[in-house]
Amino acid sequence: MLVLKCIFSPVRCPVPYGIFSKYLMFSTSNLSNATTPKPRTEAKEDYRQRRQIAMTQFLLNECGLSEAQVSDLASRRAKMFRTKSTLRAQQAIEFFRDSGFTENQVRKILCSKPVVLSLKVDTQLKPKIEFLKELGFTDSNLGLILSIAPNLLCISLERNLSPRIPILVSLFGSKLNLCKALVSYPRILDYKFENLKHKIDILKQYGIQD
Template identity: 35%
Template sequence: MFPKLHALLKFKFIVSASNRSFTIPSSVFRITATCSTICQNQVECPRDSIEVFRKWGCGEDDLLKIFSRQPSLRHAQVTPLLSKLNLLSTLGLTSSDIVKIINCRPRFFCSRISNCFDERIDFLVKLFGSKEMLRKAIIRNPSLLTYDFHKKMKPVISLYEEFGISGNDLIAMLMSRPTLIPRTSFNEEKMEYIQKTGVSNGSKMYKYVVSLIGISRIETLREKVTNLEKFGCSEEEIWSLFGRSPLILTLSVDKVQRNMTFVLGTMKLAPKVVLEHPFLLFSNLEAILRPRVLLDRKIKEMDLHPQVNGSIMLRALRMTENRFLNVFVRCHPQDVATELLEFYNHAKDLKPLAKSSKKILLKGFPF
Protein backbone atom coordinates (compact mmCIF):
# COMPACT_ATOMS: atom_id res chain seq x y z
CA MET A 1 0.00 0.00 0.00
CA PHE A 2 2.81 2.46 0.90
CA PRO A 3 4.59 2.16 -2.48
CA LYS A 4 1.29 3.00 -4.26
CA LEU A 5 0.75 6.02 -2.00
CA HIS A 6 4.30 7.18 -2.67
CA ALA A 7 3.79 6.89 -6.45
CA LEU A 8 0.52 8.81 -6.26
CA LEU A 9 2.07 11.68 -4.28
CA LYS A 10 5.01 11.78 -6.70
CA PHE A 11 2.63 12.02 -9.71
CA LYS A 12 0.66 14.81 -8.00
CA PHE A 13 3.87 16.76 -7.32
CA ILE A 14 5.05 16.47 -10.94
CA VAL A 15 1.70 17.68 -12.36
CA SER A 16 1.46 20.68 -10.02
CA ALA A 17 5.10 21.65 -10.61
CA SER A 18 4.83 21.60 -14.40
CA ASN A 19 2.24 24.44 -14.45
CA ARG A 20 1.60 23.98 -18.18
CA SER A 21 -1.59 24.23 -20.26
CA PHE A 22 -2.44 22.14 -23.29
CA THR A 23 -4.87 22.77 -26.17
CA ILE A 24 -6.77 19.70 -27.28
CA PRO A 25 -8.22 19.80 -30.84
CA SER A 26 -12.00 19.61 -31.13
CA SER A 27 -11.60 16.53 -33.37
CA VAL A 28 -10.21 14.63 -30.35
CA PHE A 29 -13.38 15.41 -28.41
CA ARG A 30 -15.45 14.15 -31.32
CA ILE A 31 -13.48 10.90 -31.45
CA THR A 32 -13.71 10.50 -27.66
CA ALA A 33 -17.44 11.19 -27.71
CA THR A 34 -17.96 8.66 -30.46
CA CYS A 35 -15.91 5.98 -28.74
CA SER A 36 -17.50 6.64 -25.35
CA THR A 37 -20.98 6.45 -26.85
CA ILE A 38 -20.41 3.21 -28.73
CA CYS A 39 -17.85 1.69 -26.40
CA GLN A 40 -19.73 2.00 -23.10
CA ASN A 41 -18.29 -1.36 -22.21
CA GLN A 42 -15.92 -3.84 -23.74
CA VAL A 43 -18.76 -5.96 -25.13
CA GLU A 44 -20.40 -3.15 -27.13
CA CYS A 45 -17.19 -1.71 -28.59
CA PRO A 46 -16.95 -2.51 -32.36
CA ARG A 47 -14.02 -4.81 -33.05
CA ASP A 48 -13.70 -4.00 -36.75
CA SER A 49 -15.14 -1.92 -39.58
CA ILE A 50 -17.82 -4.52 -40.29
CA GLU A 51 -19.33 -4.01 -36.85
CA VAL A 52 -19.00 -0.23 -37.22
CA PHE A 53 -21.04 -0.21 -40.42
CA ARG A 54 -23.57 -2.64 -38.95
CA LYS A 55 -24.11 -0.40 -35.92
CA TRP A 56 -24.70 2.39 -38.44
CA GLY A 57 -27.60 0.41 -39.91
CA CYS A 58 -25.90 -1.19 -42.90
CA GLY A 59 -27.32 -4.58 -43.85
CA GLU A 60 -25.54 -7.46 -45.55
CA ASP A 61 -26.33 -6.10 -49.02
CA ASP A 62 -24.94 -2.71 -48.02
CA LEU A 63 -21.76 -4.30 -46.65
CA LEU A 64 -21.33 -6.27 -49.85
CA LYS A 65 -21.61 -3.09 -51.93
CA ILE A 66 -19.22 -1.19 -49.65
CA PHE A 67 -16.46 -3.81 -49.54
CA SER A 68 -16.76 -4.75 -53.21
CA ARG A 69 -16.39 -1.09 -54.14
CA GLN A 70 -13.55 -0.41 -51.68
CA PRO A 71 -12.05 -3.65 -50.25
CA SER A 72 -9.57 -1.79 -48.03
CA LEU A 73 -12.44 -0.59 -45.82
CA ARG A 74 -12.80 -4.15 -44.55
CA HIS A 75 -9.52 -3.63 -42.64
CA ALA A 76 -9.99 0.05 -41.78
CA GLN A 77 -9.08 1.18 -38.26
CA VAL A 78 -12.11 1.56 -36.03
CA THR A 79 -11.35 4.88 -34.31
CA PRO A 80 -10.72 7.03 -37.45
CA LEU A 81 -13.71 5.44 -39.17
CA LEU A 82 -15.93 6.19 -36.18
CA SER A 83 -14.78 9.81 -36.05
CA LYS A 84 -15.60 10.36 -39.75
CA LEU A 85 -18.99 8.69 -39.46
CA ASN A 86 -19.70 10.85 -36.42
CA LEU A 87 -19.00 13.98 -38.46
CA LEU A 88 -21.24 12.74 -41.28
CA SER A 89 -24.05 11.98 -38.84
CA THR A 90 -24.27 15.69 -37.97
CA LEU A 91 -25.29 16.28 -41.61
CA GLY A 92 -28.16 13.82 -41.42
CA LEU A 93 -26.50 11.21 -43.64
CA THR A 94 -27.94 7.70 -43.28
CA SER A 95 -26.50 4.25 -43.94
CA SER A 96 -27.92 4.21 -47.47
CA ASP A 97 -26.30 7.62 -48.07
CA ILE A 98 -22.95 6.22 -46.92
CA VAL A 99 -23.27 3.38 -49.45
CA LYS A 100 -23.93 5.92 -52.22
CA ILE A 101 -20.97 8.03 -51.14
CA ILE A 102 -18.59 5.06 -51.20
CA ASN A 103 -19.96 3.97 -54.56
CA CYS A 104 -19.31 7.46 -55.91
CA ARG A 105 -15.95 8.03 -54.18
CA PRO A 106 -14.45 4.68 -53.07
CA ARG A 107 -11.49 6.34 -51.35
CA PHE A 108 -13.61 8.92 -49.53
CA PHE A 109 -12.86 7.46 -46.07
CA CYS A 110 -9.13 7.59 -46.84
CA SER A 111 -9.37 11.39 -46.93
CA ARG A 112 -9.24 13.78 -44.00
CA ILE A 113 -12.58 15.52 -43.60
CA SER A 114 -12.05 17.04 -40.15
CA ASN A 115 -9.96 19.97 -41.42
CA CYS A 116 -12.02 23.20 -41.21
CA PHE A 117 -15.09 20.97 -40.92
CA ASP A 118 -17.34 23.35 -38.99
CA GLU A 119 -16.29 26.36 -41.06
CA ARG A 120 -16.78 24.37 -44.28
CA ILE A 121 -20.26 23.19 -43.25
CA ASP A 122 -21.37 26.69 -42.26
CA PHE A 123 -20.18 27.99 -45.63
CA LEU A 124 -21.88 25.20 -47.60
CA VAL A 125 -25.17 25.46 -45.68
CA LYS A 126 -25.33 29.18 -46.54
CA LEU A 127 -24.45 28.36 -50.16
CA PHE A 128 -27.05 25.59 -50.64
CA GLY A 129 -29.68 27.18 -48.42
CA SER A 130 -30.32 24.27 -46.06
CA LYS A 131 -28.72 21.16 -44.57
CA GLU A 132 -31.08 18.94 -46.54
CA MET A 133 -29.97 20.47 -49.83
CA LEU A 134 -26.35 20.15 -48.71
CA ARG A 135 -26.94 16.47 -47.91
CA LYS A 136 -28.17 15.88 -51.48
CA ALA A 137 -25.16 17.76 -52.87
CA ILE A 138 -22.72 15.69 -50.79
CA ILE A 139 -24.29 12.44 -51.97
CA ARG A 140 -23.97 13.73 -55.52
CA ASN A 141 -20.39 14.93 -54.96
CA PRO A 142 -18.76 13.73 -51.69
CA SER A 143 -15.59 15.62 -52.60
CA LEU A 144 -17.27 18.79 -51.33
CA LEU A 145 -15.99 17.63 -47.94
CA THR A 146 -12.43 16.99 -49.15
CA TYR A 147 -11.58 19.91 -51.46
CA ASP A 148 -9.04 22.36 -50.08
CA PHE A 149 -11.44 24.79 -48.44
CA HIS A 150 -9.40 28.00 -48.47
CA LYS A 151 -7.23 27.49 -51.54
CA LYS A 152 -9.70 25.84 -53.90
CA MET A 153 -13.36 25.82 -52.89
CA LYS A 154 -13.86 29.39 -51.68
CA PRO A 155 -11.86 31.02 -54.53
CA VAL A 156 -13.79 29.10 -57.22
CA ILE A 157 -17.17 29.94 -55.68
CA SER A 158 -16.15 33.60 -55.45
CA LEU A 159 -15.02 33.52 -59.08
CA TYR A 160 -18.42 32.37 -60.33
CA GLU A 161 -20.15 34.93 -58.13
CA GLU A 162 -18.01 37.61 -59.80
CA PHE A 163 -19.35 36.34 -63.14
CA GLY A 164 -22.85 36.94 -61.79
CA ILE A 165 -23.64 33.25 -61.20
CA SER A 166 -24.91 32.75 -57.68
CA GLY A 167 -27.88 31.47 -55.72
CA ASN A 168 -29.98 28.83 -57.48
CA ASP A 169 -27.97 29.14 -60.70
CA LEU A 170 -24.74 28.29 -58.91
CA ILE A 171 -26.42 25.45 -57.00
CA ALA A 172 -27.72 24.01 -60.28
CA MET A 173 -24.24 24.05 -61.78
CA LEU A 174 -22.64 22.47 -58.72
CA MET A 175 -25.24 19.70 -58.76
CA SER A 176 -25.07 19.01 -62.49
CA ARG A 177 -21.28 19.40 -62.85
CA PRO A 178 -19.61 17.70 -59.85
CA THR A 179 -16.15 18.53 -61.24
CA LEU A 180 -16.88 22.25 -61.35
CA ILE A 181 -14.69 23.16 -58.37
CA PRO A 182 -11.48 21.22 -59.14
CA ARG A 183 -11.49 21.85 -62.91
CA THR A 184 -12.50 25.50 -63.22
CA SER A 185 -9.92 27.86 -64.69
CA PHE A 186 -10.21 31.08 -66.68
CA ASN A 187 -7.76 33.10 -68.75
CA GLU A 188 -7.99 35.84 -71.37
CA GLU A 189 -8.67 33.37 -74.19
CA LYS A 190 -11.60 31.78 -72.35
CA MET A 191 -12.99 35.22 -71.51
CA GLU A 192 -12.85 36.03 -75.22
CA TYR A 193 -14.71 32.80 -76.03
CA ILE A 194 -17.51 33.73 -73.60
CA GLN A 195 -17.88 37.09 -75.33
CA LYS A 196 -17.96 35.42 -78.77
CA THR A 197 -21.03 33.40 -77.80
CA GLY A 198 -22.94 36.66 -77.53
CA VAL A 199 -24.75 35.47 -74.40
CA SER A 200 -25.55 38.17 -71.84
CA ASN A 201 -25.39 37.53 -68.10
CA GLY A 202 -29.18 37.83 -67.96
CA SER A 203 -29.71 34.90 -70.34
CA LYS A 204 -30.79 31.46 -69.15
CA MET A 205 -27.89 29.97 -71.11
CA TYR A 206 -25.28 32.20 -69.46
CA LYS A 207 -24.54 29.91 -66.50
CA TYR A 208 -24.09 26.92 -68.83
CA VAL A 209 -21.79 28.82 -71.19
CA VAL A 210 -19.56 30.14 -68.40
CA SER A 211 -19.35 26.89 -66.44
CA LEU A 212 -18.73 24.64 -69.47
CA ILE A 213 -16.03 26.92 -70.85
CA GLY A 214 -14.60 27.22 -67.34
CA ILE A 215 -14.13 23.45 -66.89
CA SER A 216 -12.96 22.80 -70.46
CA ARG A 217 -9.38 22.67 -71.62
CA ILE A 218 -8.30 25.37 -74.07
CA GLU A 219 -6.98 22.67 -76.42
CA THR A 220 -10.32 20.86 -76.36
CA LEU A 221 -12.26 24.05 -77.14
CA ARG A 222 -10.00 24.78 -80.11
CA GLU A 223 -10.35 21.22 -81.35
CA LYS A 224 -14.16 21.36 -81.23
CA VAL A 225 -14.27 24.65 -83.12
CA THR A 226 -11.86 23.35 -85.78
CA ASN A 227 -13.93 20.19 -86.15
CA LEU A 228 -17.06 22.15 -87.08
CA GLU A 229 -15.10 24.52 -89.31
CA LYS A 230 -14.14 21.54 -91.49
CA PHE A 231 -17.82 21.12 -92.38
CA GLY A 232 -18.20 24.67 -93.66
CA CYS A 233 -19.22 26.52 -90.50
CA SER A 234 -17.57 29.85 -89.75
CA GLU A 235 -16.05 30.56 -86.34
CA GLU A 236 -18.68 33.23 -85.69
CA GLU A 237 -21.49 30.77 -86.48
CA ILE A 238 -19.92 28.10 -84.26
CA TRP A 239 -19.66 30.31 -81.18
CA SER A 240 -23.17 31.58 -81.77
CA LEU A 241 -24.27 27.93 -81.84
CA PHE A 242 -22.48 27.27 -78.53
CA GLY A 243 -24.26 30.28 -77.06
CA ARG A 244 -27.69 28.99 -78.08
CA SER A 245 -26.93 25.34 -77.28
CA PRO A 246 -23.94 25.24 -74.87
CA LEU A 247 -24.37 21.52 -74.09
CA ILE A 248 -22.80 20.82 -77.50
CA LEU A 249 -19.54 21.52 -75.67
CA THR A 250 -20.10 18.28 -73.74
CA LEU A 251 -20.19 16.19 -76.96
CA SER A 252 -17.00 14.46 -78.08
CA VAL A 253 -15.26 15.49 -81.28
CA ASP A 254 -15.82 11.99 -82.66
CA LYS A 255 -19.60 12.09 -82.14
CA VAL A 256 -19.98 15.54 -83.73
CA GLN A 257 -17.82 14.49 -86.67
CA ARG A 258 -19.78 11.27 -87.31
CA ASN A 259 -23.16 13.01 -87.03
CA MET A 260 -22.08 15.87 -89.29
CA THR A 261 -20.70 13.44 -91.88
CA PHE A 262 -24.01 11.56 -91.96
CA VAL A 263 -26.22 14.67 -91.99
CA LEU A 264 -24.26 16.37 -94.77
CA GLY A 265 -23.18 13.29 -96.74
CA THR A 266 -26.16 10.91 -96.50
CA MET A 267 -29.09 13.19 -95.66
CA LYS A 268 -27.75 15.87 -98.03
CA LEU A 269 -28.56 18.71 -95.64
CA ALA A 270 -26.61 21.99 -95.54
CA PRO A 271 -24.49 23.00 -92.54
CA LYS A 272 -26.94 25.85 -91.98
CA VAL A 273 -29.64 23.30 -91.11
CA VAL A 274 -27.47 21.88 -88.34
CA LEU A 275 -26.85 25.37 -86.98
CA GLU A 276 -30.61 25.96 -86.89
CA HIS A 277 -31.41 22.48 -85.50
CA PRO A 278 -28.67 21.48 -83.01
CA PHE A 279 -30.58 18.32 -82.01
CA LEU A 280 -29.03 16.69 -85.09
CA LEU A 281 -25.70 16.65 -83.23
CA PHE A 282 -27.20 15.20 -80.04
CA SER A 283 -29.23 12.45 -81.72
CA ASN A 284 -27.88 8.90 -81.61
CA LEU A 285 -26.59 8.02 -85.08
CA GLU A 286 -27.09 4.24 -84.82
CA ALA A 287 -30.41 4.25 -82.92
CA ILE A 288 -32.23 7.23 -84.47
CA LEU A 289 -30.71 9.06 -87.43
CA ARG A 290 -29.58 6.21 -89.68
CA PRO A 291 -32.51 3.79 -89.07
CA ARG A 292 -35.14 6.46 -89.73
CA VAL A 293 -33.41 7.79 -92.83
CA LEU A 294 -33.04 4.26 -94.22
CA LEU A 295 -36.69 3.55 -93.43
CA ASP A 296 -37.65 6.65 -95.40
CA ARG A 297 -35.83 5.25 -98.43
CA LYS A 298 -37.63 1.92 -97.99
CA ILE A 299 -41.01 3.68 -97.82
CA LYS A 300 -40.21 5.57 -101.03
CA GLU A 301 -39.18 2.36 -102.78
CA MET A 302 -42.52 0.77 -101.84
CA ASP A 303 -44.34 4.00 -102.88
CA LEU A 304 -46.06 4.27 -99.53
CA HIS A 305 -47.40 7.32 -97.70
CA PRO A 306 -46.75 9.24 -95.54
CA GLN A 307 -43.09 9.62 -96.40
CA VAL A 308 -40.32 10.96 -94.17
CA ASN A 309 -39.07 13.79 -96.33
CA GLY A 310 -38.74 17.55 -96.47
CA SER A 311 -39.68 19.44 -93.34
CA ILE A 312 -41.39 16.30 -92.03
CA MET A 313 -37.96 14.64 -91.81
CA LEU A 314 -36.78 17.00 -89.05
CA ARG A 315 -40.01 16.50 -87.14
CA ALA A 316 -39.76 12.73 -87.55
CA LEU A 317 -36.23 12.66 -86.17
CA ARG A 318 -37.37 14.37 -82.98
CA MET A 319 -40.34 12.06 -82.38
CA THR A 320 -40.32 9.46 -79.66
CA GLU A 321 -39.85 5.88 -80.85
CA ASN A 322 -43.49 4.90 -80.26
CA ARG A 323 -44.90 7.97 -82.00
CA PHE A 324 -42.56 7.55 -84.98
CA LEU A 325 -43.66 3.94 -85.47
CA ASN A 326 -47.33 4.86 -85.14
CA VAL A 327 -47.08 7.62 -87.75
CA PHE A 328 -44.89 5.93 -90.36
CA VAL A 329 -45.12 2.15 -89.80
CA ARG A 330 -48.20 0.95 -87.93
CA CYS A 331 -50.50 3.10 -90.09
CA HIS A 332 -50.10 0.57 -92.96
CA PRO A 333 -51.79 -2.83 -93.37
CA GLN A 334 -50.49 -5.58 -91.09
CA ASP A 335 -48.28 -7.34 -93.67
CA VAL A 336 -46.71 -4.07 -94.86
CA ALA A 337 -46.21 -2.82 -91.30
CA THR A 338 -44.49 -6.09 -90.34
CA GLU A 339 -42.10 -5.80 -93.30
CA LEU A 340 -41.27 -2.18 -92.50
CA LEU A 341 -40.77 -2.98 -88.82
CA GLU A 342 -38.38 -5.84 -89.62
CA PHE A 343 -36.41 -3.55 -91.95
CA TYR A 344 -36.32 -0.81 -89.30
CA ASN A 345 -35.10 -3.17 -86.56
CA HIS A 346 -32.44 -4.57 -88.87
CA ALA A 347 -31.24 -1.03 -89.63
CA LYS A 348 -30.88 -0.40 -85.90
CA ASP A 349 -28.75 -3.52 -85.52
CA LEU A 350 -26.23 -2.46 -88.14
CA LYS A 351 -22.78 -1.98 -86.67
CA PRO A 352 -21.08 1.41 -86.95
CA LEU A 353 -18.82 1.70 -89.96
CA ALA A 354 -15.14 0.91 -89.33
CA LYS A 355 -15.86 0.17 -85.69
CA SER A 356 -13.28 -2.63 -85.55
CA SER A 357 -10.53 -0.34 -86.81
CA LYS A 358 -11.46 2.59 -84.61
CA LYS A 359 -8.68 3.67 -82.27
CA ILE A 360 -9.73 4.37 -78.72
CA LEU A 361 -7.73 7.21 -77.21
CA LEU A 362 -8.07 7.74 -73.48
CA LYS A 363 -7.75 11.46 -72.89
CA GLY A 364 -9.15 11.51 -69.38
CA PHE A 365 -11.66 14.24 -68.65
CA PRO A 366 -13.73 14.76 -71.84
CA PHE A 367 -13.93 18.55 -71.66
Protein backbone atom coordinates in the same frame (compact mmCIF):
# COMPACT_ATOMS: atom_id res chain seq x y z
CA MET B 1 1.14 -50.61 -25.31
CA LEU B 2 3.68 -51.96 -22.85
CA VAL B 3 3.26 -48.91 -20.65
CA LEU B 4 -0.56 -49.25 -20.65
CA LYS B 5 -0.36 -52.93 -19.80
CA CYS B 6 1.91 -52.21 -16.90
CA ILE B 7 -0.42 -49.50 -15.61
CA PHE B 8 -3.67 -51.45 -15.80
CA SER B 9 -2.38 -54.95 -15.15
CA PRO B 10 -3.26 -56.38 -11.68
CA VAL B 11 0.21 -57.87 -11.61
CA ARG B 12 2.96 -55.41 -11.06
CA CYS B 13 5.20 -55.37 -14.07
CA PRO B 14 8.40 -53.40 -14.03
CA VAL B 15 8.70 -50.92 -16.88
CA PRO B 16 12.13 -50.67 -18.45
CA TYR B 17 13.56 -47.24 -17.69
CA GLY B 18 14.37 -46.56 -21.34
CA ILE B 19 10.75 -47.01 -22.47
CA PHE B 20 9.35 -45.01 -19.54
CA SER B 21 11.73 -42.14 -20.11
CA LYS B 22 10.92 -42.14 -23.84
CA TYR B 23 7.18 -42.03 -23.08
CA LEU B 24 7.69 -39.24 -20.56
CA MET B 25 9.69 -37.19 -23.06
CA PHE B 26 6.99 -37.69 -25.71
CA SER B 27 4.24 -36.48 -23.35
CA THR B 28 6.28 -33.49 -22.24
CA SER B 29 7.03 -32.48 -25.81
CA ASN B 30 3.33 -32.61 -26.69
CA LEU B 31 2.49 -30.42 -23.70
CA SER B 32 5.16 -27.89 -24.59
CA ASN B 33 3.93 -27.73 -28.20
CA ALA B 34 0.40 -27.02 -26.98
CA THR B 35 1.52 -24.13 -24.82
CA THR B 36 4.15 -22.68 -27.13
CA PRO B 37 3.00 -19.28 -28.46
CA LYS B 38 2.38 -18.94 -32.17
CA PRO B 39 5.24 -17.82 -34.38
CA ARG B 40 5.52 -14.08 -34.84
CA THR B 41 4.34 -14.20 -38.46
CA GLU B 42 1.17 -16.07 -37.47
CA ALA B 43 0.48 -13.64 -34.64
CA LYS B 44 0.83 -10.67 -37.00
CA GLU B 45 -1.49 -12.35 -39.50
CA ASP B 46 -4.11 -12.94 -36.78
CA TYR B 47 -3.86 -9.29 -35.72
CA ARG B 48 -4.25 -8.12 -39.32
CA GLN B 49 -7.33 -10.30 -39.81
CA ARG B 50 -8.93 -8.99 -36.61
CA ARG B 51 -8.48 -5.42 -37.86
CA GLN B 52 -10.01 -6.33 -41.23
CA ILE B 53 -12.98 -7.92 -39.48
CA ALA B 54 -13.55 -4.79 -37.37
CA MET B 55 -13.80 -2.49 -40.41
CA THR B 56 -15.83 -5.06 -42.37
CA GLN B 57 -18.38 -5.39 -39.57
CA PHE B 58 -18.57 -1.62 -39.22
CA LEU B 59 -19.34 -1.13 -42.93
CA LEU B 60 -21.90 -3.94 -42.96
CA ASN B 61 -23.66 -3.29 -39.67
CA GLU B 62 -23.24 0.43 -39.05
CA CYS B 63 -23.25 1.78 -42.60
CA GLY B 64 -25.60 -0.71 -44.25
CA LEU B 65 -23.27 -1.59 -47.13
CA SER B 66 -23.75 -4.89 -48.91
CA GLU B 67 -21.11 -7.63 -48.92
CA ALA B 68 -20.40 -6.89 -52.58
CA GLN B 69 -19.84 -3.20 -51.81
CA VAL B 70 -17.51 -4.02 -48.90
CA SER B 71 -15.57 -6.44 -51.08
CA ASP B 72 -15.21 -3.75 -53.73
CA LEU B 73 -13.91 -1.26 -51.18
CA ALA B 74 -11.43 -3.83 -49.85
CA SER B 75 -10.00 -4.33 -53.33
CA ARG B 76 -9.75 -0.57 -53.98
CA ARG B 77 -8.76 0.67 -50.53
CA ALA B 78 -6.97 -2.20 -48.77
CA LYS B 79 -5.20 0.27 -46.51
CA MET B 80 -8.53 1.35 -45.03
CA PHE B 81 -9.05 -2.19 -43.68
CA ARG B 82 -5.70 -2.12 -41.85
CA THR B 83 -6.82 0.61 -39.48
CA LYS B 84 -6.29 0.02 -35.76
CA SER B 85 -9.65 1.54 -34.82
CA THR B 86 -12.95 2.41 -36.47
CA LEU B 87 -13.44 5.41 -34.15
CA ARG B 88 -12.63 8.05 -36.77
CA ALA B 89 -14.87 6.30 -39.30
CA GLN B 90 -17.71 6.25 -36.76
CA GLN B 91 -17.27 9.95 -36.08
CA ALA B 92 -17.41 10.74 -39.81
CA ILE B 93 -20.61 8.75 -40.30
CA GLU B 94 -22.26 10.35 -37.27
CA PHE B 95 -21.29 13.78 -38.56
CA PHE B 96 -22.90 13.14 -41.95
CA ARG B 97 -26.09 11.96 -40.28
CA ASP B 98 -26.16 14.92 -37.92
CA SER B 99 -25.70 17.20 -40.96
CA GLY B 100 -28.95 15.91 -42.45
CA PHE B 101 -27.61 13.38 -44.97
CA THR B 102 -29.86 10.43 -45.72
CA GLU B 103 -28.58 6.87 -45.30
CA ASN B 104 -28.57 6.42 -49.07
CA GLN B 105 -26.51 9.59 -49.52
CA VAL B 106 -24.01 8.40 -46.88
CA ARG B 107 -23.63 5.05 -48.66
CA LYS B 108 -23.06 6.78 -51.99
CA ILE B 109 -20.32 8.92 -50.47
CA LEU B 110 -18.61 5.89 -48.91
CA CYS B 111 -18.72 3.82 -52.09
CA SER B 112 -17.40 6.67 -54.21
CA LYS B 113 -14.88 8.20 -51.77
CA PRO B 114 -14.14 5.77 -48.91
CA VAL B 115 -11.19 7.96 -47.94
CA VAL B 116 -13.68 10.26 -46.14
CA LEU B 117 -13.71 7.72 -43.30
CA SER B 118 -10.11 8.62 -42.52
CA LEU B 119 -10.73 12.40 -42.45
CA LYS B 120 -10.92 14.28 -39.16
CA VAL B 121 -14.35 15.75 -38.48
CA ASP B 122 -13.28 18.95 -36.71
CA THR B 123 -10.50 20.01 -39.08
CA GLN B 124 -11.30 18.39 -42.43
CA LEU B 125 -15.04 17.75 -42.77
CA LYS B 126 -16.88 20.25 -40.59
CA PRO B 127 -15.19 23.42 -42.00
CA LYS B 128 -16.20 22.48 -45.57
CA ILE B 129 -19.79 21.78 -44.60
CA GLU B 130 -20.02 25.08 -42.72
CA PHE B 131 -18.47 26.91 -45.67
CA LEU B 132 -21.06 25.50 -48.06
CA LYS B 133 -23.90 26.31 -45.66
CA GLU B 134 -22.77 29.93 -45.59
CA LEU B 135 -23.36 30.03 -49.34
CA GLY B 136 -27.02 29.29 -48.72
CA PHE B 137 -27.25 25.50 -49.09
CA THR B 138 -29.73 23.63 -46.93
CA ASP B 139 -28.94 20.32 -45.25
CA SER B 140 -30.88 18.38 -47.87
CA ASN B 141 -29.09 20.22 -50.71
CA LEU B 142 -25.72 19.49 -49.16
CA GLY B 143 -26.49 15.79 -48.91
CA LEU B 144 -27.53 15.73 -52.55
CA ILE B 145 -24.51 17.71 -53.78
CA LEU B 146 -21.90 15.79 -51.82
CA SER B 147 -23.34 12.37 -52.64
CA ILE B 148 -22.92 13.25 -56.33
CA ALA B 149 -19.60 15.08 -55.97
CA PRO B 150 -17.96 13.65 -52.82
CA ASN B 151 -14.57 14.80 -54.06
CA LEU B 152 -15.46 18.20 -52.58
CA LEU B 153 -14.99 16.66 -49.15
CA CYS B 154 -11.43 15.64 -49.99
CA ILE B 155 -10.04 18.78 -51.60
CA SER B 156 -8.44 21.59 -49.61
CA LEU B 157 -10.81 24.29 -48.40
CA GLU B 158 -8.13 26.98 -48.38
CA ARG B 159 -6.36 26.11 -51.64
CA ASN B 160 -9.20 24.80 -53.81
CA LEU B 161 -12.77 25.20 -52.62
CA SER B 162 -12.75 28.69 -51.13
CA PRO B 163 -10.93 30.47 -54.02
CA ARG B 164 -13.38 29.03 -56.58
CA ILE B 165 -16.53 30.51 -55.07
CA PRO B 166 -15.96 34.22 -55.86
CA ILE B 167 -15.05 33.29 -59.43
CA LEU B 168 -18.15 31.15 -59.84
CA VAL B 169 -20.38 33.82 -58.30
CA SER B 170 -19.06 36.32 -60.85
CA LEU B 171 -19.81 33.86 -63.65
CA PHE B 172 -23.34 33.04 -62.51
CA GLY B 173 -24.22 36.55 -61.35
CA SER B 174 -25.11 35.81 -57.73
CA LYS B 175 -24.76 33.27 -54.94
CA LEU B 176 -28.41 32.31 -55.45
CA ASN B 177 -27.82 31.46 -59.10
CA LEU B 178 -24.68 29.52 -58.18
CA CYS B 179 -26.56 27.52 -55.55
CA LYS B 180 -29.29 26.65 -58.04
CA ALA B 181 -26.68 25.53 -60.55
CA LEU B 182 -24.79 23.43 -58.02
CA VAL B 183 -27.93 21.63 -56.88
CA SER B 184 -28.45 20.43 -60.45
CA TYR B 185 -24.77 20.05 -61.38
CA PRO B 186 -22.60 19.70 -58.26
CA ARG B 187 -19.49 18.90 -60.30
CA ILE B 188 -19.33 22.53 -61.42
CA LEU B 189 -17.05 23.07 -58.42
CA ASP B 190 -14.61 20.60 -59.96
CA TYR B 191 -14.52 22.23 -63.41
CA LYS B 192 -11.58 24.25 -64.60
CA PHE B 193 -12.45 27.91 -64.63
CA GLU B 194 -11.45 28.40 -68.28
CA ASN B 195 -13.66 25.55 -69.51
CA LEU B 196 -16.64 26.69 -67.46
CA LYS B 197 -16.32 30.30 -68.55
CA HIS B 198 -16.17 29.26 -72.20
CA LYS B 199 -19.42 27.29 -71.89
CA ILE B 200 -21.20 30.11 -70.08
CA ASP B 201 -20.07 32.61 -72.71
CA ILE B 202 -21.55 30.38 -75.43
CA LEU B 203 -24.89 30.25 -73.59
CA LYS B 204 -24.91 34.04 -73.21
CA GLN B 205 -24.32 34.41 -76.96
CA TYR B 206 -27.61 32.62 -77.48
CA GLY B 207 -29.36 35.06 -75.15
CA ILE B 208 -29.56 32.73 -72.13
CA GLN B 209 -29.18 34.62 -68.84
CA ASP B 210 -29.02 33.56 -65.19
